[in-house]
Amino acid sequence: MAAADELAFHEFEEASDLLAETPDAATTSGSNQLTPQGHVAVAVDSGGSYGAEEEVEESDRTALLQEEKQQPGFWTFGYYQSFFDVDTSQVLDRIRGSLLPRPGHNFVRHHLRNGPDLYGPFWICATLAFVLAITGNLTLVLAQRRDPSIHYSPQFHKVTVAGVTIYCYVWLVPLALWAFLRWRKGVRERMGPYTFLETVCVYGYSLFVFIPTVILWLIPVPWLQWLFGGLALALSAASLVFTLWPVVREDTRLVAAVLLSTVVLLHALLAVGCKTSRRRLQLEPTPPRNAQPKGVSLSGPA
Template sequence: MAAADELAFHEFEEATNLLAQTPNETTTRSDQLGPKGHVAVAMDSGGSYGAEDEVEESDKTELLQEEKPQPGFWTFGYYQSFFDVDTSQVLDRIKGSLLPRPGHNFVRHRLRNRPDLYGPFWICATLAFVLAITGNLTLVLAQRRDPSIHYSPQFHKVTVASITIYCYAWLVPLALWGFLRWRKGVRERMGLYTFLETVCVYGYSLFVFIPTVVLWLIPVPWLQWLFGALALALSAAGLVFTLWPVVREDTRLAAGVLLSVVVLLHTLLAMGCKFYFFQPLPPEPMASPHQATSQPPATMLPPTLPRSVAA
């Protein structure tokens, strides 16, 4: 019987006694051995149950938020999420538009399925004001070089620039999104960006023209054209690299025509801004000194006699 007692597991007996004394506490087994080779059993208080309850409550809250219905597009709350971005995200997306790389999709790597309207809105507004201001400054500088040029503030350029930029940044993406949606019905393997993703891509692609417009104030024509060509190449390349993963599943003819039209419209926008906002006014015709001093010859009237002589 002594041998049987030596083979008994005294550790389990100790654990059973501890559980009987504190039935509401949890036990955790430790691999460390006690001083007599016994297994140590740690007793925990009931504090862990509160933590588990908090985790469960947070999970329930997240589920309720996901099940909450989305507001309609006619409400302010629907558009509030598209302006919920921080400065780092906007700067990261601007950096991606300035440094396009083949195989680096702007929508997947920069937007990450979270397009915003904050960046495109302010980029278009800044570009419109910069175009109007630099266009007026160009005339001021031209008047200093040539006094025959008459300058007057042209406030209508602000309106023209705003309408042009915002229409381009909204109507062209709308037409492009509609065309890609139609082609997806024909070619089911084609991908498709959402309308807001397309607007976001076009909005950020216009950022490179803001510093370029400022550099157009340099009175060196070949430098102006060099900066304009570089900005156009970077902006158009970003659009092509972003659209290529979508249109490559289409036919070669459709993909080539679509990308060519995208680049052509971008080129027309840049050329139109260059020729309209940065062309000085022609000098006003000035009257020659001979024309200014010449007067019509005076009509000689016959001399009149005094009344007494006439009588």
């Protein structure tokens, strides 16, 4: 039987001294940590590892914030890459929205959803320019079959003229419209104009209806061609008016009427220009290569 003094509680002096020196220390006890003399090993933790973890987390958070704040400059490719980040379903949905305008249906709110793109407008303008040039050359070929005196030669410069005209229209007109609405916002506080990119996107998609219309202009019936052109102009202009109306209705009636009338008039001038450019191409055939110049006689002197 053990002696009474062996069963009595013994105060471990070494552990007490260590705890007194380091109040934040933690004591651990285990069979593998017992010294041969039976003393309890004391694990001293000064809190250094916990502070290191906090520093790592803080540095990671700072790095993430810096990555979010760093935006590529406008002179880099990455800045414009986000404007072309759109899939096929979104482009088709926006094309359908431009082809089927209706009152109360806002193209920006229902189709763009704060995500305007330049992919659709860029290719719509390029396709329209090529279609204008190709159909104009086809019209000249068909005219040659009816009149053998007409000599056909490809009019490649029409692609450049059509492309420059369409791209200038899609960029300069929205720029002027956006600047005017920004100026009117300072006059009328309740007005909330669209961004410049949204305005360009609306104008670009509104031109899609002219692509099938230009192809239908190959039908050699003048009144039918003007009918197709009028329907395309009505759909395209209605898409612009219904989109701009929620913005301009907060302004005075005079300013709203003048602004919408100007938008429709410029759109009509573009449509008429597309129609007359094809007609001019048809009416200005290139003379045959073996044609004799006027005022020059091939016979010898008398």
